[in-house]
Amino acid sequence: MSQLKAAIIGCGGVARVHAHAINDNTDAQLMATVDIIEERATKYAHKYGHKTCKAYTDYKEMLKDPTIDVVHVCGPHYLHAPMVIDALKAGKHVLSEKPLAINLEQANEMIAVSEKSERNLGIILQxxxxxxxxxxxxxxxxxxxxxxxxxxxxxxxxxxxxxxxxxxxxxxxxxxxxxxxxxxxxxxxxxxxxxxxxxxxxxxxxxxxxxxxxxxxxxxxxxxxxxxxxxxxxxxxxxxxxxxxxxxxxxxxxxxxxxxxxxxxxxxxxxxxxxxESQEVKEGKSYWGSSHATQIADFYNDINLGKKHWIxxxxxxxxxxxxxxxxxxxxxxxxxxx
Ligand SMILES: NC(=O)c1ccc[n+]([C@@H]2O[C@H](COP(=O)([O-])OP(=O)(O)OC[C@H]3O[C@@H](n4cnc5c(N)ncnc54)[C@H](O)[C@@H]3O)[C@@H](O)[C@H]2O)c1
Missing domain, CATH: 3.30.360.10 (Dihydrodipicolinate Reductase; domain 2)
Incomplete structure (x- = not known):
């Protein structure tokens, strides 16, 4: 099984937990980072990415890269819906942070697009x-x-x-x-x-x-x-x-x-x-718990099995x-x- 190439959109607080989980996962490799603040995208690419990892300021540009398989959405709540929908429509698997969305209209559109898509959508509820x-x-x-x-x-x-x-x-x-x-x-x-x-x-x-x-x-x-x-x-x-x-x-x-x-x-x-829980919280705040990495690994496993993620x-x-x-x-x- 070849490694899945991952991108992170939104290089703020929680993104480092995703970056670590990607790096700890033998099925994944971080190949793109995106943030409207260029410095953040570049810092994440250097700190956590593969040596050819690219930093972007516009997520729609990153979505044009056909080699990216999986997109992690770690942006502000109101942007979860457009980022997830755009990424699914670009043919990517998507793992987004909670909450699903900020209103029913966004949530219902995400259900419709994801259920029509052959790609996987997972929402972090670790x-x-x-x-x-x-x-x-x-x-x-x-x-x-x-x-x-x-x-x-x-x-x-x-x-x-x-x-x-x-x-x-x-x-x-x-x-x-x-x-x-x-x-x-x-x-x-x-x-x-x-x-x-x-x-x-x-x-x-x-x-x-x-x-x-x-x-x-x-x-x-x-x-x-x-x-x-x-x-x-x-x-x-x-x-x-x-x-x-x-x-x-x-x-x-x-x-x-x-x-x-x-x-x-x-x-x-x-x-x-x-x-x-016997695991220490390795990355992120202790009150986030230690299960981010477990859900992220499960999501990648589902992609490899061709199975829709349960959340x-x-x-x-x-x-x-x-x-x-x-x-x-x-x-x-x-x-x-x-
Ligand atoms: N599951 C958990 O336990 C947990 C814990 C913390 C945060 N979160 C979630 O993670 C998400 C991010 O939270 P955070 O605390 O990391 O926020 P943050 O503000 O620290 O990071 C968000 C980042 O997104 C960037 N951004 C904003 N607009 C963008 C755009 N159009 N394109 C690209 N990047 C853009 C910002 O510049 C910022 O760097 C939220 O949904 C939050 O609820 C989940």
Whole structure:
């Protein structure tokens, strides 16, 4: 099998995690980097790329290179949709960062284009690959904690003034598409819906209390009512005093699963045990977890097998739907499907 030639669009914070994962993968080689800030594209090409890696400032120019097989989209949220669609239409496999998109129109177009395309589209929701998440999913599927009655999730992190002021897109509705919900809490919302299934309705609220210089919410809460009858409770904020461990508990009629960051405590009728990530977080922030590389390797493996990646546009729209429903809710019930 020849190596797949990769490109990264958007050489900012998260791109280095992708670059490392590409370099650690014997199936892949970084051959192009793109950023509207030329210096960033060049720096990434030199630091992480193959010796013939090319740096671009216009991603559409890079897409004309027929030797590029896979495009990693690591740009601002509002550009995920156009970058993904352009790359798929140029015949590339695409792996994009979360969230899928910032609104339903973009999301639906991405589903339509990707399902028509013969190429693979994957959306990074790496926490589904955490050992704790995989064990929780298995225990739930095997019925070991019985019928799921509810779940509660707490994301209490801290984003500083500099985090927002140093960015020209974070903190805005038109470019980030929201705040703590669409950017940070979406991973935990995704895990909750992955464990609990289809949503019936959502009722929630959001506000900005601590970051007056941004447009979007820095706190939100919701009741997520699942079709199974299970109730999901969510609280998320960006104005705690540090990035505390995320908590996600699943309550079943015969037991409980308590996930704290990357550790799960499983309590069923007759056993109690702990599953914990053994890998160190090698690249990126510790609260991003260590599963980016695992999902990226899985995506490349799917390309080689000619198999569609399991977290495509339709799958990644599920947590986005919950996020968008909370924005819409403002205290009112929002029925699904949106
Ligand atoms: N999965 C995770 O845990 C995780 C963690 C962090 C960030 N992310 C996601 O990664 C994405 C990027 O976030 P970030 O924190 O790295 O942002 P960032 O602002 O640090 O990087 C984005 C980069 O894109 C570049 N860019 C902007 N417009 C462009 C264009 N038209 N063409 C090419 N490049 C362009 C910017 O110059 C910047 O260098 C977001 O979707 C974010 O939500 C995911």
């Amino acid at each position: 926490n589904r690959y955490n050992l704790a998440s995989c064990e929780a999913k298995k225990v739930i599927n095997e019925g070991k904690i019985g019928k799921i009655l509810g779940a509660r999730a707490f994301v209490t992190w801290y984003r500083t003034k500099e985090y927002y002021l140093d960015s020209n897109w974070k903190g805005t509705w038109d470019k980030e598409g929201g705040g703590v919900l669409i950017d940070q809490a979406i991973h935990t919302i995704d895990l909750m819906q992955w464990f609990l299934g289809e949503v019936d309705w959502v009722q929630g609220s959001w506000a900005n209390r601590f970051h007056p210089y941004i447009q979007v919410e820095d706190v939100a809460e919701a009741l997520i009512q699942f079709k199974s009858g299970a109730r999901g409770i969510l609280f998320a904020t960006n104005y705690y005093t540090y990035d505390s461990n995320i908590i996600l508990e699943i309550h079943g009629e015969n037991g409980k699963i308590f996930i704290e960051k990357d550790k799960a405590r499983i309590e069923t009728g007759n056993e109690s045990y702990v599953v914990e 495509g546009a339709r799958e990644a729209k599920k947590p986005l739907d919950i996020v968008l429903s909370i924005y819409k809710s403002q205290g009112q019930k929002v029925e699904f499907p949106l």
